[in-house]
Amino acid sequence: xxxxxxxxxxxxxxxxxxxxxxxxxxxxxxxxxxxxxxxxxxxxxxxxxxxxxxxxxxxxxxxxxxxxxxxxxxxxxxxxxxxxxxxxxxxxxxxxxxxxxxxxxxxxxxxxxxxxxxxxxxxxxxxxxxxxxxxxxxxxxxxxxxxxxxxxxxxxxxxxxxxxxxxxxxxxxxxxxxxxxxxxxxxxxxxxxxxxxxxxxxxxxxxxxxxxxxxxxxxxxxxxxxxxxxxxxxxxxxxxxxxxxxxxxxxxxxxxxxxxxxxxxxxxxxxxxxxxxxxxxxxxxxxxxxxxxxxxxxxxxxxxxxxxxxxxxxxxxxxxxx
Numbered sequence: 001x002x003x004x005x006x007x008x009x010x011x012x013x014x015x016x017x018x019x020x021x022x023x024x025x026x027x028x029x030x031x032x033x034x035x036x037x038x039x040x041x042x043x044x045x046x047x048x049x050x051x052x053x054x055x056x057x058x059x060x061x062x063x064x065x066x067x068x069x070x071x072x073x074x075x076x077x078x079x080x081x082x083x084x085x086x087x088x089x090x091x092x093x094x095x096x097x098x099x100x101x102x103x104x105x106x107x108x109x110x111x112x113x114x115x116x117x118x119x120x121x122x123x124x125x126x127x128x129x130x131x132x133x134x135x136x137x138x139x140x141x142x143x144x145x146x147x148x149x150x151x152x153x154x155x156x157x158x159x160x161x162x163x164x165x166x167x168x169x170x171x172x173x174x175x176x177x178x179x180x181x182x183x184x185x186x187x188x189x190x191x192x193x194x195x196x197x198x199x200x201x202x203x204x205x206x207x208x209x210x211x212x213x214x215x216x217x218x219x220x221x222x223x224x225x226x227x228x229x230x231x232x233x234x235x236x237x238x239x240x241x242x243x244x245x246x247x248x249x250x251x252x253x254x255x256x257x258x259x260x261x262x263x264x265x266x267x268x269x270x271x272x273x274x275x276x277x278x279x280x281x282x283x284x285x286x287x288x289x290x291x292x293x294x295x296x297x298x299x300x301x302x303x304x305x306x307x308x309x310x311x312x313x314x315x316x317x318x319x320x321x322x
Contacts, residue, residue: 080113083105083110083113084113084117086101087101087102087105087113087114087117088117088120090121091117091118091120091121091124092120092124095121095122095124095125096121096125098117098118098120098121098124099118099121099122099125101117102114102115102117102118102121103118105117106118112138112142112145115134115138116135116138116153118134119131119134119135119138119156119160122134123160123163128160128161128163128164129160129161129164129166131160132157132158132160132161132164132166132169132170132173133157135153135154135156135157135160135173136154136157136173138153139151139153139154139157139173139176147180147181148180148181148184150180151176151177151178151180151181151184151187152177152181152184154173154174154176154177154180155173155174155177155184155186155187155190157173158170158171158173158174158177158190158191158194159190161173162190162193162194162197165197167194167197167198170194171191171194171195174187174190174191174194175191177190178191182210183214184214185210185211185212185214185215185218185221186211188207188208188210188211188214189207189208189211189220189221189224191207192204192205192207192208192211192224192228193224195207196224196227196228196231201228201231201232202232204224204225204228205225205228205229205232208221208224208225208228209225212225217244217248219245219248219249219252219255222241222242222244222245222255223241223242223245223252223254223255223258225241226238226239226240226241226242226245226255226258226259226262227258229241229262230258230261230262230265233265233303235262235263235265235266235303236262236266238258238259238261238262239259239262239263239266241258242255242256242258242259242262243259246259251278251282253278253279253282253283253289254289256275256276256278256279256282257275257276257279257289257292257293257296259271259275260272260273260274260275260276260279260293260296261276261292261296263275264276264296264299264301264302265302265303265304267301267302269301272296272297272301273297276293276294276296276297277293277297279293280293280294
């Protein structure tokens with residue numbers, strides 16, 4: 001499934017906390033891996049990993065959200081927001097050291113902030129299963145916090161389980177998140193990615209429709225739904241969603257790729273060729289998206305015998321809940 005999230009991110013120059021933002025989510029993609037800063041809109045990071053993983057940053061800029069503050073540290077002379085930010089920065093740069101710092105902080109009364117930092121460090125180390133377990137446990141035990149905050153932690157647990165390719169556990173965590181906060185479109189998108197990864201494209205379409213009802217016209221959700229429609233063989237619906245995404249950004253290579261593939265299935269050679277060639281003009285020749293576009297140009301007209309797009313990979317947990 002092709003997807004290029006228009007993610008919530010700040011570039012290094014716009015972030016007051018850390019010059020190296022922490023990554024919130026990663027989505028396996030055949031797309032141009034570019035992230036735009038929320039403030040200055042500059043393209044600030046590109047990634048060329050073999051798996052075409054798109055890393056969308058979410059950084060801790062400013063203080064930690066108020067509900068966290070009471071549990072972060074007991075010493076009145078310690079700034080809990082700064083300690084949390086420092087712990088998370090270490091978890092990113094040196095996860096093993098981050099785990100040590102988080103454990104020491106937790107022993108000193110660091111509370112939820114220390115536990116969250118330790119879970120994120122485990123994720124950075126690649127221990128996605130344990131990270132998911134710790135995040136899920138943390139969310140269940142945060143009964144005194146807001147539903148929105150607990151939902152975000154459950155969603156992060158789902159992201160970790162999905163990174164471990166544990167679809168059942170990921171769905172359970174994401175279901176819990178939606179029960180706590182059904183008004184957050186990010187959580188619906190998270191669950192749609194899990195559904196798509198296990199081939200449940202109808203359920204993915206349903207979740208993305210919920211997300212779009214909450215956030216109309218959102219480009220990444222439209223492209224995801226276009227890809228899901230294409231996997232289901234509803235090529236006209238795929239074109240409609242891709243068209244909607246392209247009205248906001250005519251150079252959105254992910255939407256162009258989806259529309260080009262759907263048009264080819266509808267035997268619209270001219271339209272398909274135009275879209276896929278435009279993709280090639282926008283992305284690196286060595287990118288997976290370019291390879292997909294070239295394969296599409298070489299493919300015969302008409303519906304493909306089977307879906308060939310790879311399932312999306314999970315998002316990466318945020319440095320802090322929103």
